[in-house]
Amino acid sequence: MKFVADLHIHSKFSRATSRDMTYDSLALWAKIKGLHLVATGDFTHPEWLFLTREKLESTGNGFLRLKSRPQSEDPRLADVNCSPDDVSFILSSEISFIYSKRGRVRKIHLIVLAPDLESVERLNGRLEGLGNLRSDGRPILGLDAKIFLKIVADLCPQCVVIPAHIWTPWFSLFGANSGFDAIEECFEEMTPFIFALETGLSSDPSMNWRLSALDKYTLVSNSDAHSPSRLGREANVFQTEFSYAGLVDALRKRDPEKFLHTVEFFPEEGKYHFDGHRKCGVVLSPEESRRRNDLCPKCGKKMTVGVLHRVLDLADREPGVSAAHRIPFKNLIPLNEIAGEALGKSGDCQAAWDIAFRFAREFGSELAALIDAPLDDLRRIPPESVSRGIELMRKGLVEVHPGYDGEYGRIRLFAAEPAGDQAPGQLTLF
Numbered sequence: 300m301k302f303v304a305d306l307h308i309h310s311k312f313s314r315a316t317s318r319d320m321t322y323d324s325l326a327l328w329a330k331i332k333g334l335h336l337v338a339t340g341d342f343t344h345p346e347w348l349f350l351t352r353e354k355l356e357s358t359g360n361g362f363l364r365l366k367s368r369p370q371s372e373d374p375r376l377a378d379v380n381c382s383p384d385d386v387s388f389i390l391s392s393e394i395s396f397i398y399s400k401r402g403r404v405r406k407i408h409l410i411v412l413a414p415d416l417e418s419v420e421r422l423n424g425r426l427e428g429l430g431n432l433r434s435d436g437r438p439i440l441g442l443d444a445k446i447f448l449k450i451v452a453d454l455c456p457q458c459v460v461i462p463a464h465i466w467t468p469w470f471s472l473f474g475a476n477s478g479f480d481a482i483e484e485c486f487e488e489m490t491p492f493i494f495a496l497e498t499g500l501s502s503d504p505s506m507n508w509r510l511s512a513l514d515k516y517t518l519v520s521n522s523d524a525h526s527p528s529r530l531g532r533e534a535n536v537f538q539t540e541f542s543y544a545g546l547v548d549a550l551r552k553r554d555p556e557k558f559l560h561t562v563e564f565f566p567e568e569g570k571y572h573f574d575g576h577r578k579c580g581v582v583l584s585p586e587e588s589r590r591r592n593d594l595c596p597k598c599g600k601k602m603t604v605g606v607l608h609r610v611l612d613l614a615d616r617e618p619g620v621s622a623a624h625r626i627p628f629k630n631l632i633p634l635n636e637i638a639g640e641a642l643g644k645s646g647d648c649q650a651a652w653d654i655a656f657r658f659a660r661e662f663g664s665e666l667a668a669l670i671d672a673p674l675d676d677l678r679r680i681p682p683e684s685v686s687r688g689i690e691l692m693r694k695g696l697v698e699v700h701p702g703y704d705g706e707y708g709r710i711r712l713f714a715a716e717p718a719g720d721q722a723p724g725q726l727t728l729f
């Protein structure tokens with residue numbers, strides 16, 4: 300079957316997450332967004348794992364589902380028709396590794412997917428002796444990531460480990476501050492255990508295609524949501540057997556017949572696309588910051604080097620060069636943000652959400668409205684500026700203000716639209 304999967308989220312037990320990250324609201328929001336498979340997140344956390352056992356049951360295919368219909372006190376979710384069969388969960392967690400290797404401090408995040416609760420128990424049992432799993436849904440271990448792979452390969456070889464948001468400056472495989480320049484430097488003889496990488500919000504697949512070293516890896520995209528309304532802002536669309544084995548096979552083989560495409564932010568919208576210094580309000584392209592030796596033109600201190608800069612440092616290919624077995628991708632903007640801009644208001648205001656919910660209801664889900672719905676059908680729902688916004692987004696006719704140093708970027712749809720004119724906007728890209 301065709302299904303949309305978000306493999307990296309966090310529960311309410313992770314730091315800086317919404318209290319609303321519970322299984323009921325995750326299922327309801329997944330239904331609105333158009334996701335069929337959502338990560339449990341945080342399976343290393345004892346209390347969340349307890350709730351997982353309480354609320355979910357196995358579906359016999361390596362996934363889990365709610366035991367009963369999801370309930371919510373959020374009035375926006377009151378009329379969402381979601382049965383336990385509509386949304387499945389995959390056991391998933393993220394772990395932060397902080398350790399020293401070859402004279403440098405390394406900080407990287409890894410996602411782990413598991414086929415069953417028994418594997419999770421075995422893994423947690425071992426990790427408990429190595430660090431505190433209770434303090435945070437995304438625990439910190441002072442363990443070499445390579446040793447972690449050995450433990451996983453030994454205890455639960457069916458588990459999948461995916462390096463998370465591989466380009467972000469802090470806490471990632473290739474991060475400018477505490478990462479590596481090559482996958483092999485990090486995982487050494489365990490490198491073959493890795494076959495998929497998460498591109499993160501600030502990079503999209505085409506940026507990653509600039510590195511021939513990544514050709515043999517499957518690129519996945521996930522929301523890393525800390526609140527339920529952010530679910531599915533990046534996701535993966537499959538056409539294969541709906542099971543843990545089917546999913547892993549599609550990821551491993553990178554077969555475009557089975558892994559149809561990913562859903563992406565415009566990478567400029569991510570928090571670390573460009574270089575900059577947030578305190579000074581300075582944002583620079585990689586070319587500009589190179590000219591300034593990465594020093595902030597205001598305060599003279601070292602700026603945070605963003606994702607694009609890091610990709611350019613390690614790239615060995617010009618943009619646009621094609622290679623075999625690439626999974627296509629689609630850049631999307633969340634529907635509430637499109638509605639907010641159409642209204643001249645914040646994407647988080649009630650009016651923007653009302654419109655987003657209306658479109659999701661009419662077309663089955665947010666992703667269906669953003670990707671699949673014919674424009675003529677979209678235009679039947681007022682206000683017309685929203686369908687116009689979706690049209691501009693699909694054509695990539697957007698104005699981008701890149702994110703930097705932890706500040707989200709902004710994507711403007713209507714900035715280039717002459718007022719009252721329905722002519723296509725001017726393409727403005729950095």
Ligand SMILES: [Zn+2]
Nearest residue numbers: 393408463464
């Ligand atoms: Zn992370």
Ligand SMILES: [Zn+2]
Nearest residue numbers: 307309393523
């Ligand atoms: Zn995360």
Ligand SMILES: [Zn+2]
Nearest residue numbers: 576579595598
């Ligand atoms: Zn500065």
